Amino acid sequence: xxxxxxxxxxxxxxxxxxxxxxxxxxxxxxxxxxxxxxxxxxxxxxxxxxxxxxxxxxxxxxxxxxxxxxxxxxxxxxxxxxxxxxxxxxxxxxxxxxxxxxxxxxxxxxxxxxxxxxxxxxxxxxxxxxxxxxxxxxxxxxxxxxxxxxxxxxxxxxxxxxxxxxxxxxxxxxxxxxxxxxxxxxxxxxxxxxxxxxxxxxxxxxxxxxxxxxxxxxxxxxxxxxxxxxxxxxxxxxxxxxxxxxxxxxxxxxxxxxxxxxxxxxxxxxxxxxxxxxxxxxxxxxxxxxxxxxxxxxxxxxxxxxxxxxxxxxxxxxxxxxxxxxxxxxxxxxxxxxxxxxxxxxxxxxxxxxxxxxxxxxxxxxxxxxxxxxxxxxxxx
Amino acid sequence: xxxxxxxxxxxxxxxxxxxxxxxxxxxxxxxxxxxxxxxxxxxxxxxxxxxxxxxxxxxxxxxxxxxxxxxxxxxxxxxxxxxxxxxxxxxxxxxxxxxxxxxxxxxxxxxxxxxxxxxxxxxxxxxxxxxxxxxxxxxxxxxxxxxxxxxxxxxxxxxxxxxxxxxxxxxxxxxxxxxxxxxxxxxxxxxxxxxxxxxxxxxxxxxxxxxxxxxxxxxxxxxxxxxxxxxxxxxxxxxxxxxxxxxxxxxxxxxxxxxxxxxxxxxxxxxxxxxxxxxxxxxxxxxxxxxxxxxxxxxxxxxxxxxxxxxxxxxxxxxxxxxxxxxxxxxxxxxxxxxxxxxxxxxxxxxxxxxxxxxxxxxxxxxxxxxxxxxxxxxxx
Numbered sequence: 037x038x039x040x041x042x043x044x045x046x047x048x049x050x051x052x053x054x055x056x057x058x059x060x061x062x063x064x065x066x067x068x069x070x071x072x073x074x075x076x077x078x079x080x081x082x083x084x085x086x087x088x089x090x091x092x093x094x095x096x097x098x099x100x101x102x103x104x105x106x107x108x109x110x111x112x113x114x115x116x117x118x119x120x121x122x123x124x125x126x127x128x129x130x131x132x133x134x135x136x137x138x139x140x141x142x143x144x145x146x147x148x149x150x151x152x153x154x155x156x157x158x159x160x161x162x163x164x165x166x167x168x169x170x171x172x173x174x175x176x177x178x179x180x181x182x183x184x185x186x187x188x189x190x191x192x193x194x195x196x197x198x199x200x201x202x203x204x205x206x207x208x209x210x211x212x213x214x215x216x217x218x219x220x221x222x223x224x225x226x227x228x229x230x231x232x233x234x235x236x237x238x239x240x241x242x243x244x245x246x247x248x249x250x251x252x253x254x255x256x257x258x259x260x261x262x263x264x265x266x267x268x269x270x271x272x273x274x275x276x277x278x279x280x281x282x283x284x285x286x287x288x289x290x291x292x293x294x295x296x297x298x299x300x301x302x303x304x305x306x307x308x309x310x311x312x313x314x315x316x317x318x319x320x321x322x323x324x325x326x327x328x329x330x331x332x333x334x335x336x337x338x339x340x341x342x343x344x345x346x347x348x349x350x351x352x353x354x355x356x357x358x359x360x361x362x363x364x365x366x367x368x369x370x371x372x373x374x375x376x377x378x379x380x381x382x383x384x385x386x387x388x389x390x391x392x393x394x395x396x397x398x399x400x401x402x403x404x405x406x407x408x409x410x411x412x413x414x415x416x417x
Numbered sequence: 418x419x420x421x422x423x424x425x426x427x428x429x430x431x432x433x434x435x436x437x438x439x440x441x442x443x444x445x446x447x448x449x450x451x452x453x454x455x456x457x458x459x460x461x462x463x464x465x466x467x468x469x470x471x472x473x474x475x476x477x478x479x480x481x482x483x484x485x486x487x488x489x490x491x492x493x494x495x496x497x498x499x500x501x502x503x504x505x506x507x508x509x510x511x512x513x514x515x516x517x518x519x520x521x522x523x524x525x526x527x528x529x530x531x532x533x534x535x536x537x538x539x540x541x542x543x544x545x546x547x548x549x550x551x552x553x554x555x556x557x558x559x560x561x562x563x564x565x566x567x568x569x570x571x572x573x574x575x576x577x578x579x580x581x582x583x584x585x586x587x588x589x590x591x592x593x594x595x596x597x598x599x600x601x602x603x604x605x606x607x608x609x610x611x612x613x614x615x616x617x618x619x620x621x622x623x624x625x626x627x628x629x630x631x632x633x634x635x636x637x638x639x640x641x642x643x644x645x646x647x648x649x650x651x652x653x654x655x656x657x658x659x660x661x662x663x664x665x666x667x668x669x670x671x672x673x674x675x676x677x678x679x680x681x682x683x684x685x686x687x688x689x690x691x692x693x694x695x696x697x698x699x700x701x702x703x704x705x706x707x708x709x710x711x712x713x714x715x716x717x718x719x720x721x722x723x724x725x726x727x728x729x730x731x732x733x734x735x736x737x738x739x740x741x742x743x744x745x746x747x748x749x750x751x752x753x754x755x756x757x758x759x760x761x762x763x764x765x766x767x768x769x770x771x772x773x774x775x776x777x778x779x780x781x782x783x784x785x786x787x788x789x790x791x792x793x794x795x796x797x798x
Contacts, residue, residue: 117729117730120700121697121700124693124696125697126693147694147697148732148733148734149697149732150730152729312507313528315505316502316505316506319501319502348498348532348533351528351529351531352528352529353527353528354527354528
């Protein structure tokens with residue numbers, strides 16, 4: 037194997053595939069990155085067997101030569117050393133050359149590294165996915181949908197299925213749902229179903245960790261991401277990256293019954309002001325009382341946000357609301373859960389629907405039913 | 418006690434005195450910040466009994482009212498809660514009011530906190546320092562001198578005196594020296610001795626931790642810092658801040674004998690290029706071999722920087738030098754120590770003087786004898 041590659045492109049590709057590499061793996065070769073160079077280009081692969089990422093650099097892009105192949109071949113190099121090395125190389129072009137003992141020389145400027153490599157034949161093969169059903173979403177919308185739901189997955193392994201996000205496709209729409217059984221986040225969007233009939237249905241559960249990593253790899257632009265869902269794997273494809281993730285096995289609970297269809301108290305409030313008041317109240321609620329703050333309506337245009345800790349002190353904040361409809365209300369909730377939900381919503385105003393102090397309440401974007409955050413209150417009164 | 422204060426000024430003052438507050442203290446009241454308000458202004462104090470910081474906000478600065486005093490008084494408030502609270506208050510002005518039970522109400526906009534405070538009479542008094550000898554240095558030069566030396570203090574408590582920086586004043590010059598017995602950093606500067614005769618001499622040892630905190634508090638400008646050194650305390654005074662630190666007791670070793678007066682090999686090299694080559698070589702040297710890299714002269718204009726790890730691989734970097742004078746040289750040293758020294762020097766070119774492979778070598782700024790970094794080599798050849 038012998039080739040020259042533009043350093044900046046190599047650094048970016050290594051960074052991308054590194055996201056799948058874990059230092060704690062039971063399969064030693066997975067601490068490495070696989071490099072395969074053909075006359076068409078260079079492919080890098082990283083994997084922790086749950087997530088696998090493949091990044092492809094073609095020899096020529098837009099009349100610019102990224103890779104100059106002298107001899108095709110393949111090698112596996114220690115991911116941590118290789119990524120540290122390429123970042124710190126002094127020149128714009130890097131030459132890589134492997135000998136028959138897998139020793140790989142990395143040359144740039146006046147610097148020469150020799151790294152002991154491994155036989156690429158020993159590297160596990162990526163999942164084979166037959167591409168029968170492909171849906172497409174723009175990268176920025178996909179990132180946004182992930183950000184609006186993934187924070188609500190469970191971090192406990194008591195019910196492993198809840199550590200993933202349920203993706204449902206039906207009637208040309210994608211619905212993402214996450215819940216840790218104390219709160220629920222839901223986001224819907226139309227999909228570009230050029231290749232898809234409206235009859236296509238699917239329901240899979242994607243690990244939260246995989247979605248977080250995917251989100252970091254995707255650029256913030258409206259380039260199309262193709263998504264293939266199979267029984268055990270999901271594949272996300274951009275121009276130069278393939279992102280594979282294992283799916284979680286088991287049935288995701290039917291969450292539709294959790295969402296109240298009626299409400300007893302409704303209010304509209306400025307998101308930022310509401311978030312900051314809860315943030316302040318939570319300062320005194322952090323310890324002992326499990327981060328619980330209280331909300332109380334005061335007439336038709338005010339709510340109080342308060343918190344009390346016998347040792348430290350107390351806080352009361354008064355927030356102006358648009359016309360509060362329905363019953364008076366005193367309710368207590370986790371400041372963290374409500375702040376997480378408000379941060380995910382990204383709308384200047386929010387609309388909250390309560391169904392009494394002991395029932396879940398809904399936070400929605402004003403005039404948009406595609407985003408929904410549900411939170412279970414805490415019994416204190 | 419009752420007063421109103423501009424929020425931004427209060428936040429800054431609280432941040433400054435917080436640097437002295439430790440959450441792990443055996444004296445409970447030192448987890449608090451002391452506030453004293455008189456008709457002249459507001460004084461905040463934080464202390465961990467090694468370092469004490471006092472920040473002063475006068476009622477009026479440049480025709481602008483910072484503090485509006487309604488009733489003088491004093492209180493001690495929990496430092497962590499108070500600093501978190503003031504940062505998150507919603508308005509430009511904050512009102513503080515304490516009652517006879519030390520309960521303190523903090524009002525801003527529509528927010529009202531009540532914090533349980535403590536009697537200010539129980540707060541320890543700051544060290545009393547008679548101001549007989551004051552020296553002055555501009556804040557930016559002081560920060561620079563700290564940065565160029567403090568990294569070389571020992572982190573081990575085996576010889577506690579080496580955890581401090583030795584400050585010597587003689588002939589109107591300040592010399593700062595730090596060593597952990599593997600390396601030594603030295604920086605000299607003229608002091609503004611308007612209040613000082615050239616006969617004044619002093620030698621104290623200031624804890625490295627104190628100098629790091631002082632450096633963070635000082636602004637990057639040429640405002641004068643007045644320094645008072647006594648037997649057990651040092652005091653640093655800026656316009657609105659008093660910074661007290663305990664001194665280390667004991668005799669600092671005489672380091673002048675460590676510095677070689679002659680050399681056998683001398684070379685001049687570009688700092689950045691040299692630093693980057695050592696940084697790359699250290700990538701393979703991190704584990705097992707204690708971060709040791711090798712330097713070897715090659716004729717009169719080249720040095721090789723190299724490192725070798727049997728399991729991982731090897732690296733060789735070639736660096737161009739100006740005319741290398743004296744004997745050929747092979748030497749091994751800690752990459753970390755040399756990189757620390759090079760980062761402290763801040764000069765585009767450096768001058769290195771070696772006295773053989775087993776003797777300490779000196780890194781200096783070209784044409785400036787006021788900065789010196791000494792490093793002990795590692796025996797490998």
